[in-house]
Amino acid sequence: MSTDGLRATLVVRRSAFTLDITLDVAPGEVVALLGPNGAGKTTALRALAGLTAMSGGHISLDGRPLHTAPPEQRPVGVVFQDYLLFPHLSALDNVAFGPRCQGVPKAEARRVAAALLERVGLADRAAAKPRQLSGGQAQRVALARALAVRPRLMLLDEPLAALDAHTRLEIRSQLRRHLAGFDGATVLVTHDPLDAMVLADRLIVIESGGIVQQGTPAEVARRPRTDYVARLVGLNLYRGLGDGARVKVGQLLLHTSEPLDGPAFVAFSPAAVALYRTRPDGSPRNLWQATIGGIERHGDNVRVHLDGPITAFADITPAALADLQLSPGRRIWASVKATETHAYPA
Amino acid sequence: MFRRLSRWAVAVPVALVIAGLSGCGSSDTAGSTSSAPASTSAAAGAKDVNVFAAASLTGTFTELGKAFEAAHPGATVKFNFGSSATLAQQIVQGAPADVFAAASPATMKTVTDASLASGPTTFVRNRLEIAVPKDNPAKVDELKDLTDPKVKVALCAEQVPCGAAAVKALDAAGLKVTPVTLEQDVKATLTKVELGEVDAALVYTTDVIAAAGKVQGIAFPEADKAINDYPIATLSKAPAGDLAEQFVDLVLSRQGADVLTKAGFEAP
Amino acid sequence: MNSSQARRPGRSDTPGGGAAGHSAARRAVSGRLPWMLVLPAVVGLAFLVLPLAGLLIRAPWSTLLQRLAEPQVLEALRLSLVCATAATAVCVLFGVPLAWLLARLEFPGRRVVRALVTVPLVLPPVVGGVALLLVLGRRGLIGQWLESAFGITLPFTTIGVIVAEAFVAMPFLVISVEGALRAADRRFEEAAATLGASRWTVFRRVTLPLIMPGVVAGAVLCWARALGEFGATITFAGNFPGTTRTMPLAVYLALETEPDAAIVLSLVLLAVSVVILASLRDRWVNSP
Numbered sequence: 001m002s003t004d005g006l007r008a009t010l011v012v013r014r015s016a017f018t019l020d021i022t023l024d025v026a027p028g029e030v031v032a033l034l035g036p037n038g039a040g041k042t043t044a045l046r047a048l049a050g051l052t053a054m055s056g057g058h059i060s061l062d063g064r065p066l067h068t069a070p071p072e073q074r075p076v077g078v079v080f081q082d083y084l085l086f087p088h089l090s091a092l093d094n095v096a097f098g099p100r101c102q103g104v105p106k107a108e109a110r111r112v113a114a115a116l117l118e119r120v121g122l123a124d125r126a127a128a129k130p131r132q133l134s135g136g137q138a139q140r141v142a143l144a145r146a147l148a149v150r151p152r153l154m155l156l157d158e159p160l161a162a163l164d165a166h167t168r169l170e171i172r173s174q175l176r177r178h179l180a181g182f183d184g185a186t187v188l189v190t191h192d193p194l195d196a197m198v199l200a201d202r203l204i205v206i207e208s209g210g211i212v213q214q215g216t217p218a219e220v221a222r223r224p225r226t227d228y229v230a231r232l233v234g235l236n237l238y239r240g241l242g243d244g245a246r247v248k249v250g251q252l253l254l255h256t257s258e259p260l261d262g263p264a265f266v267a268f269s270p271a272a273v274a275l276y277r278t279r280p281d282g283s284p285r286n287l288w289q290a291t292i293g294g295i296e297r298h299g300d301n302v303r304v305h306l307d308g309p310i311t312a313f314a315d316i317t318p319a320a321l322a323d324l325q326l327s328p329g330r331r332i333w334a335s336v337k338a339t340e341t342h343a344y345p346a
Numbered sequence: 347m348f349r350r351l352s353r354w355a356v357a358v359p360v361a362l363v364i365a366g367l368s369g370c371g372s373s374d375t376a377g378s379t380s381s382a383p384a385s386t387s388a389a390a391g392a393k394d395v396n397v398f399a400a401a402s403l404t405g406t407f408t409e410l411g412k413a414f415e416a417a418h419p420g421a422t423v424k425f426n427f428g429s430s431a432t433l434a435q436q437i438v439q440g441a442p443a444d445v446f447a448a449a450s451p452a453t454m455k456t457v458t459d460a461s462l463a464s465g466p467t468t469f470v471r472n473r474l475e476i477a478v479p480k481d482n483p484a485k486v487d488e489l490k491d492l493t494d495p496k497v498k499v500a501l502c503a504e505q506v507p508c509g510a511a512a513v514k515a516l517d518a519a520g521l522k523v524t525p526v527t528l529e530q531d532v533k534a535t536l537t538k539v540e541l542g543e544v545d546a547a548l549v550y551t552t553d554v555i556a557a558a559g560k561v562q563g564i565a566f567p568e569a570d571k572a573i574n575d576y577p578i579a580t581l582s583k584a585p586a587g588d589l590a591e592q593f594v595d596l597v598l599s600r601q602g603a604d605v606l607t608k609a610g611f612e613a614p
Numbered sequence: 615m616n617s618s619q620a621r622r623p624g625r626s627d628t629p630g631g632g633a634a635g636h637s638a639a640r641r642a643v644s645g646r647l648p649w650m651l652v653l654p655a656v657v658g659l660a661f662l663v664l665p666l667a668g669l670l671i672r673a674p675w676s677t678l679l680q681r682l683a684e685p686q687v688l689e690a691l692r693l694s695l696v697c698a699t700a701a702t703a704v705c706v707l708f709g710v711p712l713a714w715l716l717a718r719l720e721f722p723g724r725r726v727v728r729a730l731v732t733v734p735l736v737l738p739p740v741v742g743g744v745a746l747l748l749v750l751g752r753r754g755l756i757g758q759w760l761e762s763a764f765g766i767t768l769p770f771t772t773i774g775v776i777v778a779e780a781f782v783a784m785p786f787l788v789i790s791v792e793g794a795l796r797a798a799d800r801r802f803e804e805a806a807a808t809l810g811a812s813r814w815t816v817f818r819r820v821t822l823p824l825i826m827p828g829v830v831a832g833a834v835l836c837w838a839r840a841l842g843e844f845g846a847t848i849t850f851a852g853n854f855p856g857t858t859r860t861m862p863l864a865v866y867l868a869l870e871t872e873p874d875a876a877i878v879l880s881l882v883l884l885a886v887s888v889v890i891l892a893s894l895r896d897r898w899v900n901s902p
Contacts, residue, residue: 051804071807084805088823097819098809149810431870498770503853505870526770527852528859530866534849537744542753543769 006185010047011056019043019209025185032200033189040209041189077146079156083138085130091141092126098149116144136167156188193232235267236312252309255285256343263346272340273314276333287335393421395586398433400449406609444590447578450507454577466577470611472550476564477539484545489566492523500538500547503528511572512548518571552610674874681878694860698840701779705836709787717795735785743849774851779840787832794828
């Protein structure tokens with residue numbers, strides 16, 4: 001196996017929490033650490049940067065041990081959540097800060113910084129102080145500043161979280177382009193699945209300090225393995241016992257199109273759930289009676305929370321909501337076609 | 347941040363400078379803070395006698411106060427010891443004093459000029475001595491030795507009685523001494539000798555005796571020219587009335603003279 | 615006065631017509647004034663300012679200029695400014711690193727050290743002066759050695775004044791800077807470390823600029839305290855015109871015989887310090 005890139009086992013013990021994850025990131029690869037708040041994503045990032053002491057484990061970057069070096073000696077560039085641009089320095093001097101610390105003469109450092117600012121499209125904002133920059137501009141200066149130390153490992157902590165929805169779209173695609181141009185390993189932390197899917201080649205989902213799932217964005221989106229991931233990717237997910245073309249979930253037997261035996265996951269989209277006021281004729285294979293737990297807007301549609309033998313979300317159109325005259329507490333019939341479900345081993 | 351700083355920048359130093367100055371008064375004139383309690387107790391009972399006395403009288407007057415209380419059951423003598431000039435100022439500003447014992451006629455004059463007392467009596471005199479550290483490192487034995495530039499000398503500032511007396515004595519001797527410091531009162535001057543920071547100082551005989559062996563005193567003949575008179579008077583509006591007179595009588599009595607002479611004062 | 619006028623419509627407001635809407639808006643404004651804070655604040659301000667007013671009222675204005683022209687006054691003023699400034703420089707030089715130590719390093723006994731730093735605040739200055747004599751005096755623990763090895767004696771010298779003032783004023787700087795350090799976002803320091811900055815570089819290029827307002831505030835407090843210093847100075851450095859008699863000492867001695875002169879000297883000290891601090895403020899407000 002190649003020794004290039006990042007290979008790390010990070011162990012950080014706190015009183016009520018232990019982070020213990022293993023990461024391999026190839027040069028040029030972008031890995032997103034995805035997880036709920038408090039899962040340990042940022043702790044992992046800080047451990048990689050040397051800002052949080054590790055209780056155990058090791059880090060090697062391009063074959064050299066990293067965990068024994070103090071932060072200032074690690075070839076690591078960090079883009080912090082709210083960027084942490086030095087407020088007393090201009091954009092240019094922020095970017096030139098790293099090279100200056102590495103002993104590059106002032107004029108040369110400024111030349112490097114100017115080139116990087118140009119690369120992120122901010123050549124005209126070089127003299128601006130951080131407080132004069134927009135969120136998107138500050139993010140790009142932070143990126144340029146991190147790149148200026150010629151890191152072999154790039155760490156980004158919630159790089160888009162501080163931006164409003166409008167800017168976010170544009171900055172996200174720019175960030176993707178810049179990360180694609182970076183030849184070292186990249187680890188980014190986010191709680192936003194969309195950011196993760198767009199920016200990363202591979203997702204690692206962390207919950208309560210451990211890895212619960214990893215894979216390409218497509219794999220993770222298609223085959224969630226925890227409720228958290230299922231919610232992120234917007235699927236109903238159940239764990240059950242497969243028996244041929246059926247999976248037993250609690251008291252309910254769900255028919256699937258992919259036969260398998262043993263512990264299994266079944267996933268289906270809320271849009272695949274059909275609702276009826278009375279028991280439908282014909283024979284949908286997966287039919288159950290549910291109670292409406294709640295109704296909320298979901299984009300252009302309406303999301304209905306169903307309680308019953310299984311809890312599920314169903315997405316229906318506002319027109320269907322009116323036709324069905326749904327209200328919380330009502331009993332209703334729900335069905336999903338076997339071909340709309342997706343079953344895979346647990 | 348800068349804006350907030352700017353407001354501090356004016357308000358705080360002003361407050362501090364004032365605080366610093368007022369601190370001077372209270373820390374160096376030991377008795378000034380006690381004037382407030384004295385006034386409340388004066389209102390509480392007519393058996394209190396408030397005596398404002400020069401700091402150099404601290405030991406002797408405390409002793410006489412105890413004797414007075416023993417002879418006048420129920421009476422309490424309260425002292426406010428401090429620099430005579432400060433005490434005089436306090437009295438002029440309305441401090442409730444019954445008796446004022448000053449270390450110089452000039453400070454007593456401040457009070458008599460304000461018609462707050464009349465007919466002061468000189469009850470003791472104090473004479474200067476040369477005080478040197480116990481080991482007398484500069485080998486000083488007469489006033490002339492103080493003119494040697496290698497000898498570090500502390501004098502009282504001219505504004506306070508012991509300083510005025512020192513100038514008078516040196517002038518009388520025709521000597522010119524360049525001190526390293528002009529201290530704010532005689533105790534501070536003596537402290538510099540005790541600590542060995544100076545080789546010699548001119549202080550009162552009583553201070554040398556009070557220092558109880560920590561310094562050595564050397565008498566010099568020119569001291570005759572600079573003898574300090576200590577006047578005492580009851581104040582015309584003395585709240586304690588007769589009791590105040592009786593305290594002054596005690597100071598002027600044979601018993602009072604004994605206590606004062608023992609401490610190094612001379613009879614007038 | 616303005617605030618009491620603003621309050622009146624709030625009390626006497628009667629509902630009805632367009633005027634009600636107008637005064638309701640004003641009531642809303644006056645209702646936000648927290649009287650529980652404003653009244654004590656005014657009392658506090660009066661408490662601080664009235665003594666100053668007393669000095670101004672009692673000042674012998676007719677002889678003011680004549681008294682000011684006395685060379686001794688200017689000499690004492692010059693000495694005060696030089697010594698307070700030098701003492702502030704000493705405090706910044708040693709106090710800022712000390713504050714950094716207290717704010718940034720975990721070490722056993724840190725609480726004790728922090729308490730020790732504030733000792734000069736609670737120590738009566740005269741006692742501080744005696745303590746300095748016992749250590750740095752001619753027969754003091756260190757002073758003795760300073761004299762025998764280098765022939766240096768601190769008491770009764772201008773350097774002694776600076777030492778005494780720095781001793782008393784240093785806590786103001788240390789406390790102010792330590793507070794600024796604790797309030798400063800440490801993540802900027804982390805960001806600097808990830809960019810390859812050594813701890814010294816982090817301090818010099820990131821921490822120090824970030825806490826500069828705190829350092830300036832501390833230095834201003836420190837300077838003001840040093841300027842007004844009396845007890846430790848007269849005890850440790852003595853009192854001699856031209857070398858150790860600063861303004862507060864001159865004021866004190868003048869009080870013994872000439873209270874009017876003392877008031878003049880106090881006013882000079884106050885006026886000079888207010889002018890200097892106000893101009894300093896402008897400089898800092900105007901700088902970017």
